[in-house]
Amino acid sequence: MAADPAVPHPGRLSAIDPEPGVRKPDPLLILDEVTRTFGGLVAVRVEHLEVQRGAITALIGPNGAGKTTLFNVVSGFDRADDGRWSFEGQPLTGAPAHRVARRGLVRTFQLSRALARLTVLENLLLAAPGQRGEGALPALLRPLWRGQERESEHRADELLDRFRLGPLRDDFAGTLSGGQRKLLELARALMTRPVMLLLDEPMAGVNPALAQSLLGHITRLRDEGLTVCFVEHDMDVVMGISDWVAVMADGRLVAEGPPHTIGRNAAVVDAYLGKRHDEPEAADDQGEED
Numbered sequence: 409m410a411a412d413p414a415v416p417h418p419g420r421l422s423a424i425d426p427e428p429g430v431r432k433p434d435p436l437l438i439l440d441e442v443t444r445t446f447g448g449l450v451a452v453r454v455e456h457l458e459v460q461r462g463a464i465t466a467l468i469g470p471n472g473a474g475k476t477t478l479f480n481v482v483s484g485f486d487r488a489d490d491g492r493w494s495f496e497g498q499p500l501t502g503a504p505a506h507r508v509a510r511r512g513l514v515r516t517f518q519l520s521r522a523l524a525r526l527t528v529l530e531n532l533l534l535a536a537p538g539q540r541g542e543g544a545l546p547a548l549l550r551p552l553w554r555g556q557e558r559e560s561e562h563r564a565d566e567l568l569d570r571f572r573l574g575p576l577r578d579d580f581a582g583t584l585s586g587g588q589r590k591l592l593e594l595a596r597a598l599m600t601r602p603v604m605l606l607l608d609e610p611m612a613g614v615n616p617a618l619a620q621s622l623l624g625h626i627t628r629l630r631d632e633g634l635t636v637c638f639v640e641h642d643m644d645v646v647m648g649i650s651d652w653v654a655v656m657a658d659g660r661l662v663a664e665g666p667p668h669t670i671g672r673n674a675a676v677v678d679a680y681l682g683k684r685h686d687e688p689e690a691a692d693d694q695g696e697e698d
């Protein structure tokens with residue numbers, strides 16, 4: 409992927425007011441009044457959020473803040489109760505996952521048990537666009553698909569080289585280490601040449617050496633023009649690679665800003681410390697398993 413000169417450098421974000429819901433110079437994803445409730449619990453209530461094109465945005469917040477639910481809603485794996493969102497200037501509200509992915513907004517998933525039983529290469533080919541089904545029409549179109557399959561395999565090999573997974577091409581995905589699985593998840597998401605990636609805790613379970621390499625891969629993808637939004641608990645990772653940080657607490661967007669401003673933001677300190685003060689240590693001892 410070549411760098412697109414039309415993409416404003418993410419550094420331009422540093423000139424923006426660090427306010428929740430602030431307008432961005434080139435928003436790729438825009439959310440308005442997005443609400444998701446579970447029974448009486450309001451898991452997400454985001455009034456306005458813009459994600460800048462070509463930047464790495466970290467979505468942080470204490471446990472239960474609504475980060476994953478927001479990812480699920482936007483990527484079409486869950487439904488919102490209310491709200492609107494658009495991607496590249498076109499409405500995306502309520503679109504199912506496969507249509508969201510086709511529009512170029514792709515999220516990574518942890519390797520499932522079923523995928524662990526396939527080889528690394530098969531995992532990538534399964535993520536390729538236009539996977540064919542069974543039946544008469546597929547049989548008729550087979551010659552067309554051969555070309556597409558060659559193209560998918562070529563793309564898969566490019567990605568395996570890029571992430572240094574080439575030697576593991578024919579190994580079962582289930583035999584990979586935690587870090588290698590994360591690389592495979594990233595490679596799978598890139599098979600469709602997305603415009604924006606949603607990564608849920610990309611560093612979880614990755615050893616420090618591979619974490620550095622993974623961070624390098626993510627920043628290089630950003631430098632090539634990809635927009636990245638990721639949920640992460642590790643603040644070193646957030647500080648290390650993000651251009652912008654959005655903070656959720658109790659379903660709401662409570663703060664936004666460049667990474668260096670976030671630690672001293674009162675709403676962020678409240679969100680994290682308030683949570684701990686609300687939950688006395690004794691409660692942990694009596695708590696149920698989750």
Ligand SMILES: Nc1ncnc2c1ncn2[C@@H]1O[C@H](COP(=O)(O)OP(=O)(O)OP(=O)(O)O)[C@@H](O)[C@H]1O
Pocket residue numbers: 446449450451469470471472473474475476477478
């Ligand atoms: N399917 C569900 N059914 C009921 N409640 C849910 C469901 N999914 C999420 N919740 C609740 O919604 C709230 C937000 O959860 P969510 O997982 O989005 O938070 P999070 O910020 O991603 O947390 P973590 O950092 O711990 O993953 C939590 O109170 C959670 O218990």
